[in-house]
Amino acid sequence: MSTLFTISAPSGAGKTSLVKRLLECTDNLKVSVSHTTRKPRSGEIAGVNYNFITVADFSQMLENNLFLEHAKVFDNYYGTSQEWLTEQLNLGIDIILEIDWQGAQQVKRLNPATVSIFILPPSRVILEERLRGRDTDSDAVIEQRLQGAIEELSHYTEGDYLVVNDNFETAMRDLTAIINSQRLRQAEQSVKLHGMLTELLKK
Numbered sequence: 001m002s003t004l005f006t007i008s009a010p011s012g013a014g015k016t017s018l019v020k021r022l023l024e025c026t027d028n029l030k031v032s033v034s035h036t037t038r039k040p041r042s043g044e045i046a047g048v049n050y051n052f053i054t055v056a057d058f059s060q061m062l063e064n065n066l067f068l069e070h071a072k073v074f075d076n077y078y079g080t081s082q083e084w085l086t087e088q089l090n091l092g093i094d095i096i097l098e099i100d101w102q103g104a105q106q107v108k109r110l111n112p113a114t115v116s117i118f119i120l121p122p123s124r125v126i127l128e129e130r131l132r133g134r135d136t137d138s139d140a141v142i143e144q145r146l147q148g149a150i151e152e153l154s155h156y157t158e159g160d161y162l163v164v165n166d167n168f169e170t171a172m173r174d175l176t177a178i179i180n181s182q183r184l185r186q187a188e189q190s191v192k193l194h195g196m197l198t199e200l201l202k203k
Contacts, residue, residue, distance in 0.1 A: 001191055002089045003182045004111060006097045006104040009119035010149030012130040014165040018119065019098055021168075022175055029179065031096045032085060035061065038076035051081075069099065069106035074148065078103070094179070101155035108158070115182055117175070118159030122166035 009015035019031055035051040037058050046052050053061075058077050061067060070079035080097055088095050097107060108114050121127040127149060131142050156162060161178050165171040182188070190197065 001188045002092050003094045003188075004085070004089060004097065004107070004114045005094065005179070005182075006099055006107050006114055006116045007119065008099060008101050008104045008116070008152070008155070008159065009165075010121065010127065010152040011145045012127045012149060013119045013121045014130070014168070014171070015098060015119045017168070018163075018165060018171055018175060019096060021172055022096075022179070025172075026176065026179060028092070029094045029096065030088060031098060032080050032088075034097075034099070035067075035079045035081065036076060037078075038074075068110065069097075069103040071100055071102040071106075073100055073102075074144065080107075094183075101152055101158060105155075105158065115161070115178070116159045117161045117163060117178060118156045119171070120153070120156060120162060120164045122164055126166075 007015060007019060023029060023031060033047065033049070033051055035053050035058060037053060037055045038050075040046065040050070040052055044050065055077065058070075058079065061079065062070060066082060067079035068082040068085055070077060072078075078099070080099065080103065085095060085097075097103065099107070104116050108116055121130070128142075128146055131137075131145055131149070137145070163171050163174045163178075
């Protein structure tokens with residue numbers, strides 16, 4: 001059996017860096033590559049960071065019901081491919097969806113077994129420092145992102161787990177513990193350990 005995880009966080013909370021490290025040190029775990037209509041940022045690679053598509057193509061995929069979830073964020077559209085997700089889960093691979101609270105809501109509604117994780121910054125001051133430290137956005141964009149972050153933070157109660165990204169290594173240990181706890185559930189272990197359990201219980 002496999003688990004679908006959603007990880008949500010306000011812009012500047014460090015979600016992307018945490019997920020990147022988590023993928024590097026955790027076996028049998030993938031992150032879903034979302035489709036988006038926004039332009040690539042410096043260093044982003046199509047098909048790795050996002051599937052960059054036009055608004056027209058996004059609208060066509062939406063019409064054809066190809067998205068598990070979709071949302072509009074800062075005038076851009078984002079969506080998760082249902083076909084790819086189902087295929088990976090059926091292969092027994094745990095999947096992370098890096099999405100905002102709107103997407104996490106949709107996924108949880110459609111798949112109640114989804115495990116939702118919310119990443120929090122340690123303070124408003126540090127959140128703003130991180131947003132300004134990127135040095136890629138104008139003051140107007142930073143202010144817009146800060147207001148959006150506050151709105152995102154108000155949805156922390158929708159997460160099954162809360163992780164504070166104050167110290168990166170501590171946050172990583174917390175995230176790893178969440179992933180491992182799901183893999184140790186009786187339902188998952190019963191499948192994985194079927195042969196051993198059969199041997200232990202034989203008359």
